Amino acid sequence: MTRAGFALVIGLLSAALAVLGLCIGSTGLESLRQMAGDATAMQIVRDIRLPRTLGAWLAGALLGLGGALAQGLFRNPLADPYLLGSASGANLGVSLLLVALGASPGSGGWAARLGTTGAAFVGALLAVAVTLSLARGVQQTLRLLLAGVVVSMVLGATAAMVVLWVPDIMRAMQAFILGTTAFLGWPSVALLGGALLVCLLPAIGLARALDALALGEASALSLGIALPWVRLALVAALALATGAAVAQVGLVAFVGLVAPHLVRGIVKPTHGWLVFLAALMGGALLLAADVLARWLLAPQELPVGGVTALLGGGYLLWLMHRRRL
Amino acid sequence: MTASVLEAQALRVTVHGRCILDVPRLAVPGGRWTAVVGPNGAGKTTLLKTLAHLLPSAQGRVHLLGRDMNQWGGKARARALAWLGQNEGGAEDLLAQDVVMLGRLPHQSWLGAPGPSDRAAVEDAMRQTQSWDWRERPLGQLSGGERQRVLLARALAVRSQVLLMDEPLANLDAPHQADWLLSVRQLVRDGRTVVSVLHELGMALQADELLVLAHGRVVHHGRTDDAACRQALVDVFEQRIALHQVAGQWVVLPK
Amino acid sequence: MIGRVLAGLALCWWALAACAAGLVDDRGVEVAFDAPPRRIVSLLPSLTETVCALDACDRLVGVDDFSNWPEQVHKLPHVGGLEDANVERIVALRPDVVLLATSARVSGRLENLGLRVVALEPKSMKDVQRVLGKVGQLLGREPQARALWQRLDAGVSDAAAQLPQRAHGKRVYFEVNSGPYAAGESSFIGETLARLGAVNIVPAALGPFPKLNPEFVVRADPQLIMMGDRNAVDLAARPGWDGIDAVRNRRVCVFSAAEGDVLVRPGPRMVEAARIMAACLEKYFP
Numbered sequence: 001m002t003r004a005g006f007a008l009v010i011g012l013l014s015a016a017l018a019v020l021g022l023c024i025g026s027t028g029l030e031s032l033r034q035m036a037g038d039a040t041a042m043q044i045v046r047d048i049r050l051p052r053t054l055g056a057w058l059a060g061a062l063l064g065l066g067g068a069l070a071q072g073l074f075r076n077p078l079a080d081p082y083l084l085g086s087a088s089g090a091n092l093g094v095s096l097l098l099v100a101l102g103a104s105p106g107s108g109g110w111a112a113r114l115g116t117t118g119a120a121f122v123g124a125l126l127a128v129a130v131t132l133s134l135a136r137g138v139q140q141t142l143r144l145l146l147a148g149v150v151v152s153m154v155l156g157a158t159a160a161m162v163v164l165w166v167p168d169i170m171r172a173m174q175a176f177i178l179g180t181t182a183f184l185g186w187p188s189v190a191l192l193g194g195a196l197l198v199c200l201l202p203a204i205g206l207a208r209a210l211d212a213l214a215l216g217e218a219s220a221l222s223l224g225i226a227l228p229w230v231r232l233a234l235v236a237a238l239a240l241a242t243g244a245a246v247a248q249v250g251l252v253a254f255v256g257l258v259a260p261h262l263v264r265g266i267v268k269p270t271h272g273w274l275v276f277l278a279a280l281m282g283g284a285l286l287l288a289a290d291v292l293a294r295w296l297l298a299p300q301e302l303p304v305g306g307v308t309a310l311l312g313g314g315y316l317l318w319l320m321h322r323r324r325l
Numbered sequence: 326m327t328a329s330v331l332e333a334q335a336l337r338v339t340v341h342g343r344c345i346l347d348v349p350r351l352a353v354p355g356g357r358w359t360a361v362v363g364p365n366g367a368g369k370t371t372l373l374k375t376l377a378h379l380l381p382s383a384q385g386r387v388h389l390l391g392r393d394m395n396q397w398g399g400k401a402r403a404r405a406l407a408w409l410g411q412n413e414g415g416a417e418d419l420l421a422q423d424v425v426m427l428g429r430l431p432h433q434s435w436l437g438a439p440g441p442s443d444r445a446a447v448e449d450a451m452r453q454t455q456s457w458d459w460r461e462r463p464l465g466q467l468s469g470g471e472r473q474r475v476l477l478a479r480a481l482a483v484r485s486q487v488l489l490m491d492e493p494l495a496n497l498d499a500p501h502q503a504d505w506l507l508s509v510r511q512l513v514r515d516g517r518t519v520v521s522v523l524h525e526l527g528m529a530l531q532a533d534e535l536l537v538l539a540h541g542r543v544v545h546h547g548r549t550d551d552a553a554c555r556q557a558l559v560d561v562f563e564q565r566i567a568l569h570q571v572a573g574q575w576v577v578l579p580k
Numbered sequence: 581m582i583g584r585v586l587a588g589l590a591l592c593w594w595a596l597a598a599c600a601a602g603l604v605d606d607r608g609v610e611v612a613f614d615a616p617p618r619r620i621v622s623l624l625p626s627l628t629e630t631v632c633a634l635d636a637c638d639r640l641v642g643v644d645d646f647s648n649w650p651e652q653v654h655k656l657p658h659v660g661g662l663e664d665a666n667v668e669r670i671v672a673l674r675p676d677v678v679l680l681a682t683s684a685r686v687s688g689r690l691e692n693l694g695l696r697v698v699a700l701e702p703k704s705m706k707d708v709q710r711v712l713g714k715v716g717q718l719l720g721r722e723p724q725a726r727a728l729w730q731r732l733d734a735g736v737s738d739a740a741a742q743l744p745q746r747a748h749g750k751r752v753y754f755e756v757n758s759g760p761y762a763a764g765e766s767s768f769i770g771e772t773l774a775r776l777g778a779v780n781i782v783p784a785a786l787g788p789f790p791k792l793n794p795e796f797v798v799r800a801d802p803q804l805i806m807m808g809d810r811n812a813v814d815l816a817a818r819p820g821w822d823g824i825d826a827v828r829n830r831r832v833c834v835f836s837a838a839e840g841d842v843l844v845r846p847g848p849r850m851v852e853a854a855r856i857m858a859a860c861l862e863k864y865f866p
Contacts, residue, residue: 026666
């Protein structure tokens, strides 16, 4: 299959899923049918389902893009974009915010204005900053990886202790950890779209460098690639992409890992194409998971992170079975 | 006396407090093929990496084509000096021709697409290493020898003045080792400089110059047709090899 | 004649003004209403109970999954739990106001969609009085709200007064969850216990629901233990606990899930909560 052909297939699939996304919800197809006459039905379709569907695709695209970048940076086909600690940072940020919100009725003020989204985003960025400083810059990829793992573990444990200390927030934390698209409105869609555009630019610009990196760090250096700058730009793009996605939809597992992996299994692209196709694939995957999450137990919803974990885990099991990891 | 393309002064590399390379002075002559030999752990790869400016922690000065390495811009240096490393994995999913095209990176602008001259260089390099026939196969599906030939093509595609190769004959069978020899001879005839680390001593003795390393120090550096050179080779391997001349070429056999 | 008309007009004007006056919720946000809401969605069980206690149950069009009192609430559409409220279903119900907790994440989304959101979260007895007042203001039933509070307050005092003298001043340990998480003096449960004359082994300084070191409980040696049936494992099996007064003399009250709901929710059923705990005290200290 050619690369352009693959892009077309995924694009069509996403469009089909988007239409499905507009049809599924607590009120089913009724709302679509009554849209013209009924203001509430119109609001449901236009202001709730449409932004959710688009937001799910955009968040998935950000995660797919992040996954491609992470796999290129760490030269590991099973790297995922949370390796630099952004997920744990978001986790901790949200837990601290929930504690602040519940601390006293009036303190709502700044905490309410920041919101879960803001706290998660700030937490993710700060965690990556801590990873960078722990790894003492971007001189060595291995140090970066280890620092990321350390930061993930420490921040994750801290968040767990916060929840233990203030058990009131446990349910809210679980809801955040399992991920959901229920809170995506048009402002969220604008934010996600903006983040995607901002991250695509360095990603496509760095594509050649990522290809050269695939040959090994020494070979990449010998080809004239300015590795420290490349790594810094990659880390920044990763932080922004995962931070934005996690802030809006919670901790969604596996999309970042599976999307580029799937793309590489079907076509063999260079990073210029891979970055673009992985974003498309990630969008389609998360959208599919979201549609499933909303449809399986309608009118109730499954958490979308749970669905992606099941699907992602299933995919990896299938890969192991075919012995082609 | 040919001018030297690579000059090094006071090279020192220390790892964990231990000095693994100590070369006060070295001059690699231009337009010739120099083979670097020595026992395991002698510092051959380290020397090559230092000359290629790939070890930021190395001390000392290296001059490429008369100019200090630090004054060469990244891309300009990459156009002048190509490197082929040893056992560098990865790139399983890239097509062979995409891998070889990477060798043209130093000649391409940041976002520029490959042009006709790039494609010509890639085809030329791949035909030289007999890997053109499977240019559309991903690297992960090639055998060890086929892969090595693709990576060799990548280094050749750079069309640089100086070529540094670390163990370029790994996994190659005899006919393809012979092909490599022919390529190197052609490069030298074209005026390029080749430095290669080789474990195949018989092949090393085909080179123009021999650089013998032991324990991080240069033990001998001179022409291969010099008897002192052959003696140095035997000495560095502790008299456990014997050199015999067969049909005009030197053959190395264990004693 | 003109005087009466004017007085009548003034009364109407004042009434209208009162109705149109803004209500300030627990987030400090002022929400304006032209008229008392006719369609209410409640996402917090204690708020559901408060609305029904003020005779406005028929105005409820949707509740959360955990609201289960009074009986008629079961027939209403359930729109999700505390953390995963179903935005679409709430909008489809076309509510005039949505009542929820201050910590609910969904409030921002609902406000973006143009719905009126009032966030109230009662956590203590004073909160119950305040929330009753606010919901009363919202429903235009302030006098009823004030009267209800008087009845509730008096009811709790009655329950305390009817306890035998022996039941006063006993050391009580209330476990809310395995961990063990205890209800401290500053929690709603703790306040009820205090008004019943019991001494909580967990002082207010430790917070409303601290996670205790089991040694603390052993050292405090409570004379009566209260807990929910989900955690009612064999207390004597816990290391060192067989020496506790309450365990030795088997003074342990185990509450069912329904009773647990009453005890935990700060709302109009606080008299019932006081009576349940009083019954427990009376049982072991007659």
